[in-house]
Amino acid sequence: MDADNGHQHGHQHEHGQQREHGRQHGHGTGHGHGTGHGHGDGHGSQDADFSVLTEMLDLDAEVLHDHLEELTGWIEELSGRTATAADSETTAATAAPTGKVGAPAGRGPCVLDLGSGTGAGTFALLQRFPDAEVTAVDASPAMAARLGEKAGALGVADRVRTVVADLDTEGLPAGPFDLVWASASLHHMADPGSVLAQVREVLRPGGLMVAVELEGFPRFLPDDLGIGHPGLEERCHAAQAEGRAAAGMHMAEDWGARLGEAGLHVVAERVVAIDLAAPLPAATGRYVLAALTRVRSALEGVLDAGDLATLDALTDVDGPESVLRRDDLTVRTQRSVWVATRA
Secondary structure, three states, X not given: OOOOOOOEEEEEEEOOOOOOOOHHHOOOOOOOOOOOOOOOOOHHHHHHHHHHHHHHHHHHHHHOHHHHHHHHHHHHHHHHHHHHHHHHOOOOOOOOOEOHHHOEOOOOOEEEEEOOOOOHHHHHHHHHOOOOEEEEEEOOHHHHHHHHHHHHHOOOHHHXXXXXXXXXXXXXXXXXXXXXXXXXXXXXXXXXXXXXXXXXXXXXXXXXXXXXXXXXXXXXXXXXXXXXXXXHHHHHHHHHHHHHHHOOOOOOOOHHHHHHHOOEEEEEEEEEEEEEOOOOOOOHHHHHHHHHHHHHHHOOOOOOHHHHHHHHHHOOOOOOOOHXXXXXXXXXXXXXXXXXEEO
16 A cells, blocks of 8 residues: 555554454455355355356455555565565575575475455565465365466466365365464454464465454445445444454454464454545545445345345446445445564
8 A cells, every 4th residue: 555645545553563144244355265154045045146246256355455565565574574584594414595474595495375255365476576486275166266266367377286175074185384364364264273274284384374354344334324224234244244254254363372372373454544645546436336336235124124225236337326426435344464473
């Protein structure tokens, strides 16, 4: 995120060392998702839901491109520090020269993307580390296929390997990896502590584990929309939070502590407040449309009829109240990042 860009304000706090479980949760807006996406009931419903979800994830990467670019730049900077530290702590007899993110000199870093979704993190990291190779893991065969198609279209298919695996029941791909990336995926896992313990085993000494988690669904709308009752978005957020809590999702975890329990040492932390206002990226309207379409489907039978009708009006692409015609949209969310090494 460009701090000098007038419509993008990133508030960062850095310390010294620096299954969506069902349709009712409707929160799939992170950079990637792990153990399931909740595709609804019936083949037609699944197809429609998958189409909306993949579009939303692709648009999330497009709208928040600057945020991702800044984040991977910070990771690159940290990787240089940790690689230098790893070299200094290794005896001359056993030392092997290391490059970025702990990769031995002469080859690019091996990256593991946990809960890769449609590949926002995968492709951002490939762009940041031009000689990297990424193993992208997701529970959804359709997501993996979509990521593979995008890799081919971008000309990087030879640098991407997709793996379909449910991390609640299957182990991680064999390492070692120089960088492990888990963006908006840890909270989906039934036992994230077990997965993090496995991460430690496949992470090369001097490599980095990056965990990115979000506060919840982004906020897009003003309190008073001019239709329906004010406060619609807050009611949607409250309903989603209740559903996630009931499903036992790990949204309020202290991930720094969880990383430590797994034998990983947190070397840096950052909180990024994303607040995009006009002029917005060109894809924002379509992003909000896809996101609210998911919300509308997820909260059927949860919100009252008036709120559902308002969501119908907002997501009607041909209607006068469509989000595609509004000039008062914003994108507001907060993401926390933890970077760790092997303890």
